Amino acid sequence: MKKTGPVILGFLVGTLxxxxxxxxNEWIExxxxxxxxxxxxxFGITLILGVISLFVYHWKKIEKRSEGWGYSVVTVAGLLFxxxxxxxxxxxxxxxxxxxxxxxxxxxxxxxxxxxxxxxSASYRAFRARSFHAALLLIAGVVVMLGxxxxxxxxxxxxxxxxxxxxxxxxxKRGILxxxxxxxxxxxxxxxxxxxxxxxxxxx
Amino acid sequence: xxxxxxxxxxxxxxxxxxFSLLYRDNPFYRFAEHLLVGVSAGYYVVHYFxxxxxxxxxxxxxxxxxxxxxxGGVLGLLMLFRLGRKVQWVSRYAIAFYVAAWSGxxxxxxxxxxxxxxxxxxxxxxPGSAPWIAILGSLLILVGVVSILIxxxxxxxxxxxxxxISQVGITFLMVGFGASFGYTVMxxxxxxxxxxxxxxxxxxxxxxx
Numbered sequence: 001m002k003k004t005g006p007v008i009l010g011f012l013v014g015t016l017x018x019x020x021x022x023x024x025n026e027w028i029e030x031x032x033x034x035x036x037x038x039x040x041x042x043f044g045i046t047l048i049l050g051v052i053s054l055f056v057y058h059w060k061k062i063e064k065r066s067e068g069w070g071y072s073v074v075t076v077a078g079l080l081f082x083x084x085x086x087x088x089x090x091x092x093x094x095x096x097x098x099x100x101x102x103x104x105x106x107x108x109x110x111x112x113x114x115x116x117x118x119x120x121s122a123s124y125r126a127f128r129a130r131s132f133h134a135a136l137l138l139i140a141g142v143v144v145m146l147g148x149x150x151x152x153x154x155x156x157x158x159x160x161x162x163x164x165x166x167x168x169x170x171x172x173k174r175g176i177l178x179x180x181x182x183x184x185x186x187x188x189x190x191x192x193x194x195x196x197x198x199x200x201x202x203x204x
Numbered sequence: 205x206x207x208x209x210x211x212x213x214x215x216x217x218x219x220x221x222x223f224s225l226l227y228r229d230n231p232f233y234r235f236a237e238h239l240l241v242g243v244s245a246g247y248y249v250v251h252y253f254x255x256x257x258x259x260x261x262x263x264x265x266x267x268x269x270x271x272x273x274x275x276g277g278v279l280g281l282l283m284l285f286r287l288g289r290k291v292q293w294v295s296r297y298a299i300a301f302y303v304a305a306w307s308g309x310x311x312x313x314x315x316x317x318x319x320x321x322x323x324x325x326x327x328x329x330x331p332g333s334a335p336w337i338a339i340l341g342s343l344l345i346l347v348g349v350v351s352i353l354i355x356x357x358x359x360x361x362x363x364x365x366x367x368x369i370s371q372v373g374i375t376f377l378m379v380g381f382g383a384s385f386g387y388t389v390m391x392x393x394x395x396x397x398x399x400x401x402x403x404x405x406x407x408x409x410x411x412x413x
Contacts, residue, residue, distance in 0.1 A: 006296040010304030017308025030272075037260050038276030039305050042298055044256030045280030051249045052287065054241075071234050075242035082246025091250050102211030103218065104247055106402070107240045110222040113399045116392035117226060123385070133378045140382025141389075148390045164383050167341055171348025172380020174322045175373070178349065179356045181318035188307035188314075199303050200296045 007194040014192030055079065140164055209411055216407050219399055322349075348376040 013035060020032035058072035066072075085095040129135035146152030147161020190196035221236035261277050264270040279301050285294035326349045328342030354366060355373030362370045407413075 002293040002296070006300035009297055010300035010307075013301050014304035014308035017305055018311055021312035034272050034276075035305050036309070037273055038279055039302060040256040041261045041273070041276035042280045042283060042302050044252045044260075046283050046298075046302075047249045047252050049283055049286060051245050054245055068234070071238040074235055074238040075245075078239050078242025079246040082243055083250060086246075086250040086254075091254055096247075096250065098207065098211060099243055100247055102208075102215045104240065104243050106215035106399075107218050107222060107236060108244070109395055110219045110399050111240065112392060113396035114222060114225065116389065116396045119389050119392055123389070133374055136375060136378040137382040137385070140379045141386040142382075144383045144386030145390055148386075161386075164379060165387070167344050168348060168376050168379040169383040171345045172352060172376050173384075174326055174345065175349045175352025175356070175376070176380075177318055178322050178353060181314045181322070184314050185311055185319075188311050191307040192304055200299060201292075 003200075006200055007197060011192055011194060014188075018192065051079065140168075212407050212410055216403055219403060223399075347372065352376055 016028065016031060017035060020028050055076060058076050060066075061069045061072040062076070082096060082099060085099070089095060091097070123141070127134075127138045127141065129138050143152075143157055144161045144164060146155075147157040147159075152158060152161065187196060191199070218236050218239070221232040224230055225233040257277075257280070261273055261280075265273050265277065279298045283295050283298040285291045326342075326346055328339055328346055331339060334342075351369050351373035353373075355362075355370035355377070357366075360366055
C-alpha cells in the first residue's frame, strides 16, 4: 500500500500516456486528455503546498524572532497581499496585475540584470587561457560578445560571431540535446516500470 | 498622480534597492529580495490556482458536471498529505501519478522532437540540392555532433581512435560553451541596459521631469 501502490499507479498512468501515441483509439485518447488535465490540477495544488511550506518557514522565524525575522514579515506580507487582493478584486484587474507590472516584473528584470556584473567578474576569474580548450572557450565567448556590439560590427566580427553560433555552437547544442534526450527517455522508462523510484522519497 | 505614476516610482525605488547590492549586502537589498520572493510566490500560486484548479477542475466538475475530472482533484488533495508526518506516504500516489504521467508523455515527444528532429537536422543535404558552402557547413555540424556523442559515450575507454574523436568533441563543446556564455552575458547586459533606460529615460518622461 505504501510502496507498491504508487509504483503500480505510476506504471498504469505512464503506460496509458505512452500507448496513446501509438493507437488511434478514441477512448484512450479521451483518457489521455483527462490525465493531462489531472496533471494540471495536481500541479496547481502542489504550488499551494509549496506556498504553505514557505509561509510556515517564515512564520516560524517571526514567532521565534530569529535573526532577520523582519524580512520574513516582508515575505509573508507580500505573499498574503497578492492572495487577498486576487480574491477581493479578481486576478484580471485591480492591485494584483498592478503589483505584477510595477513590483514583480521590474524587480525580476533587475535581479537578472544584476547577474551581468557577477557573470563579468566570474568570467574574469574563469577565463584564463591555460590550455587549448580553455583558450577556445575564451575566444568563442569574446567573439560572440563583441559581435553583438557596434565596436565588433566595425571590425566585422558579427559575421564570425554568427558563424560560431550557427555551426560549432549548433553542433554542440545538437550533441547535448540528443544525449539529454536519450537520457530522458531511458529515465522515463525506468520510472514507468518502477526501477527508478527515488522520486518517491526515503523508504520507497 | 495616477496609479501608473506611483507604480513607476515604486518600481524605480525597488530597482535601485536591488542594485545597491553591488556596493554590499544591505537592508534595502534584503527588503527588496524578500518582497520579491513573497510577491512572486503569491502571484504564481494565484495564477496557477485559477488557470488549473478553477478552470480545469472546479468549473467543469461543479459547473458542467464533468466527473471525469474528479480524480485530478482527488490526486491533488492527496498531495496535501505531505504536510502530515505520519500520513506523508499517501502523497506518494499523487507524486507517482504526476511523475509517471510526465514520463509517459515525454517518451514519444522527446524521441520525435528532440532526438529524431535533431538527427534529421544534422544530416547534410544531398550534393547538388544545396550550395556547396551549405553542404560544407552541414558536414561540419555532422562531425561535431558525432564526435560529441562519442565523447559522451562512456561504455568504451577513451583511447586510440575513440580518444582522438572525443577530443574533437571536446573542441566543439568548448566553442559551444564559450558561445553560449557570450550570448548569455549579452542577454544580461541588454536587461541591464533596459533597467537603466527605465530609470533615466522612461521614468522621467512619464513623470514629466
